[in-house]
Amino acid sequence: xxxxxxxxxxxxxxxxxxxxxxxxxxxxxxxxxETGRYDPSLPxxxxxAKLFKLKIEDIFQAG
Amino acid sequence: MAPVSxxxxxxxxxxxxxxLLYIAAAVGRKFVIHYVGDPxxxxxxxxxxxxxxxxxxxxxxxxxxxxxxYHRLQLLEALAVSAGVTAVxxxxxxxxxxxxxxxxxxxxxxxxxxxxxGAVALYMGWKDKVSEGRALSALKSVAATLVYxxxxxxxxxxxxxxxxxxxxxxxxxxxxxxxFIARMGFFIFSKKSASx
Numbered sequence: 001x002x003x004x005x006x007x008x009x010x011x012x013x014x015x016x017x018x019x020x021x022x023x024x025x026x027x028x029x030x031x032x033x034e035t036g037r038y039d040p041s042l043p044x045x046x047x048x049a050k051l052f053k054l055k056i057e058d059i060f061q062a063g
Numbered sequence: 064m065a066p067v068s069x070x071x072x073x074x075x076x077x078x079x080x081x082x083l084l085y086i087a088a089a090v091g092r093k094f095v096i097h098y099v100g101d102p103x104x105x106x107x108x109x110x111x112x113x114x115x116x117x118x119x120x121x122x123x124x125x126x127x128x129x130x131x132x133y134h135r136l137q138l139l140e141a142l143a144v145s146a147g148v149t150a151v152x153x154x155x156x157x158x159x160x161x162x163x164x165x166x167x168x169x170x171x172x173x174x175x176x177x178x179x180x181g182a183v184a185l186y187m188g189w190k191d192k193v194s195e196g197r198a199l200s201a202l203k204s205v206a207a208t209l210v211y212x213x214x215x216x217x218x219x220x221x222x223x224x225x226x227x228x229x230x231x232x233x234x235x236x237x238x239x240x241x242x243f244i245a246r247m248g249f250f251i252f253s254k255k256s257a258s259x
Contacts, residue, residue, distance in 0.1 A: 020068075024066060024131070026068065026133070028191050028195075029132075029134065031194060031195050032133050033133075035194050037190075037194060038133050041132050044132060
């Protein structure tokens with residue numbers, strides 16, 4: 001699955017650690033999400049969408 | 064709920080407290096047992112290390128509940144691989160014993176499982192570092208950890224030999240594990256936001 005997490009984070013000037021704190025996950029998890037090595041669960045995907053005030057499909061696309 | 068970043072630190076404290084209790088019980092019972100006459104009390108003292116073993120399992124469960132979903136997946140994958148390797152090794156070894164290979168105890172299967180679990184967890188951590196472009200610094204860190212554990216364990220073995228005390232391989236494995244955990248503790252507590 002593809003995602004625009006890195007771009008969204010960079011646009012807000014957040015580091016991976018900043019985003020990890022906001023989502024209550026580890027920095028490694030943010031990195032795994034951004035590099036496409038890990039697809040989030042639905043609850044985490046909703047949390048990400050809520051944080052960026054977007055729909056899930058605006059952030060995640062089928063690869 | 065406590066932040067995920069605090070999970071490794073809490074686990075480190077809980078795990079090591081249980082390990083200290085384990086060592087105290089495992090070593091202490093051999094001294095205390097000589098002064099106890101009651102058979103029931105004797106049995107209770109002999110099996111007392113089971114309590115810290117249960118506490119260790121409890122610490123792992125608490126750690127699992129505190130970590131995020133990505134690290135839960137990694138932990139479960141490492142556990143699955145280690146369980147599979149242990150199953151293959153123990154099943155194969157039972158046939159090798161029929162062919163004259165030395166008889167192993169159940170504790171040896173645990174050692175195989177723990178070592179495999181650790182190795183897989185290290186490999187997964189390594190993949191994360193490579194993905195983050197921090198492979199070289201991670202490699203240096205792994206090399207330093209291996210040297211630290213090897214030198215520490217060898218020093219322990221030399222001291223035991225010098226003192227004329229036995230140091231079977233599983234005790235050396237325990238010493239190496241403790242040294243490895245101490246090293247991990249250094250990393251965990253020296254970082255602002257610890258990883259799992």
